[in-house]
Amino acid sequence: MTATVxxxxxxxxxxxxxxxxxxxxxxxxxxxxxxxEVDSEPRWDSFEVPALPTDRVLNLLHYVKWYLDGTLTxxxxxxxxxxxxxxxxxxxxxxxxxxxxxxxxMSGGGxxxxxxxxxxxxxxxxxxxxxxMEPFFEAFRAVxxxxxxxxxxxxxxxxxxxxxxxxxxxxxxxILCACCTTSCPVYWSExxxxxxxxxxxxxxxxxDSRDEGAEERLDILNDVDGVWRCRTTFNCTDACPxxxxxxxxxxxxxxxxxxxxx
Amino acid sequence: xxATVDSAPELAAPRSPRRRxxxxxxxxxxxxLFMRLSGLALLVLVLxxxxxxxxxxxxxxxINFAFVAGxxxxxxxxxxxxxxxxxxxxxxxxxLRTVINDYARKDATRFWLKMLLYTATxxxxxxxxxxxFTFSPDVGS
Numbered sequence: 001m002t003a004t005v006x007x008x009x010x011x012x013x014x015x016x017x018x019x020x021x022x023x024x025x026x027x028x029x030x031x032x033x034x035x036x037e038v039d040s041e042p043r044w045d046s047f048e049v050p051a052l053p054t055d056r057v058l059n060l061l062h063y064v065k066w067y068l069d070g071t072l073t074x075x076x077x078x079x080x081x082x083x084x085x086x087x088x089x090x091x092x093x094x095x096x097x098x099x100x101x102x103x104x105x106m107s108g109g110g111x112x113x114x115x116x117x118x119x120x121x122x123x124x125x126x127x128x129x130x131x132x133m134e135p136f137f138e139a140f141r142a143v144x145x146x147x148x149x150x151x152x153x154x155x156x157x158x159x160x161x162x163x164x165x166x167x168x169x170x171x172x173x174x175i176l177c178a179c180c181t182t183s184c185p186v187y188w189s190e191x192x193x194x195x196x197x198x199x200x201x202x203x204x205x206x207x208d209s210r211d212e213g214a215e216e217r218l219d220i221l222n223d224v225d226g227v228w229r230c231r232t233t234f235n236c237t238d239a240c241p242x243x244x245x246x247x248x249x250x251x252x253x254x255x256x257x258x259x260x261x262x
Numbered sequence: 263x264x265a266t267v268d269s270a271p272e273l274a275a276p277r278s279p280r281r282r283x284x285x286x287x288x289x290x291x292x293x294x295l296f297m298r299l300s301g302l303a304l305l306v307l308v309l310x311x312x313x314x315x316x317x318x319x320x321x322x323x324x325i326n327f328a329f330v331a332g333x334x335x336x337x338x339x340x341x342x343x344x345x346x347x348x349x350x351x352x353x354x355x356x357x358l359r360t361v362i363n364d365y366a367r368k369d370a371t372r373f374w375l376k377m378l379l380y381t382a383t384x385x386x387x388x389x390x391x392x393x394x395f396t397f398s399p400d401v402g403s
């Protein structure tokens with residue numbers, strides 16, 4: 001038995017580095033790290049990762065965590081763009097790591113590819129790519145995102161026409177990933193702004209014909225931290241992994257406030 | 263071994279928001295609307311002003327004391343300049359107020375910057391209005 005000097009796999013590793021798959025190219029993944037127990041300032045860490053064009057950025061992060069540095073911390077649950085837990089800033093724009101393909105980030109002309117990954121901005125960073133989502137959810141809860149009705153409940157379901165349902169269809173798609181809110185420059189500098197996601201979820205109920213809390217929510221969003229803070233930069237619409245027309249939804253709330261008509 | 267029943271994670275009751283309750287006032291709405299309307303009015307007022315002052319009849323070279331005095335003898339131009347002064351000043355002040363709200367990090371900084379802004383606005387509007395209303399063509403002689 002020949003004794004080979006092997007460096008022990010890093011802590012939390014899933015074992016030795018697997019062979020690079022056929023057709024893969026090596027890309028540099030540059031990650032903004034922060035370990036509150038060691039660092040006083042965030043720092044950049046780079047990893048060389050073999051990537052297939054069909055890989056998602058999440059696969060690269062898995063590779064780093066499983067084989068290169070087990071201390072890398074990030075959220076991901078379903079890994080298929082449904083749960084919305086892996087929102088991060090990829091090459092400067094907010095995306096879900098599980099929905100961005102490497103082939104769309106490749107630099108052309110045979111140049112080396114660098115993919116930068118940062119935590120979403122405007123929320124306190126706990127560690128690496130993991131941020132404190134509580135301010136985000138606090139704004140979400142503040143717009144009362146649940147059905148409000150009065151009077152007796154109907155014996156059967158609450159009936160709604162297809163046209164009434166279509167009125168707020170776009171904003172029902174929100175998965176609360178915080179891509180939009182943390183792409184908003186107003187939210188970056190002023191955390192008390194409700195942010196696009198909260199307004200989207202208010203919109204979902206304001207324009208629901210079955211709901212009776214529209215006035216209450218409109219009053220909340222008419223406040224100094226409400227929709228009038230929106231500067232229509234369209235960052236939110238661009239960031240939304242579900243393709244929600246976020247800025248349009250905010251404008252519709254503004255219009256409802258202006259004309260007091262839902 | 264006694265099983266401890268973990269209570270549900272700390273969740274605020276849905277109807278007790280931690281934010282200040284919404285005030286029923288429309289200040290932000292009117293400020294937003296004012297920006298749109300004053301912007302439209304300023305388009306006409308400022309472009310008209312620039313056209314008269316810089317292009318019409320030899321432009322800027324004919325402007326002197328007598329020219330200004332002649333214009334301000336007409337209530338129409340007095341009103342034009344007054345509207346321009348007020349709208350531009352309030353439009354600009356509200357824009358700066360928004361910028362300060364967005365960028366000031368500390369409440370104290372925000373407060374004092376806004377106080378400075380409001381003071382400057384009031385001073386400029388007052389001084390400008392005073393000049394327009396009390397301007398006398400005889401002051402030069």
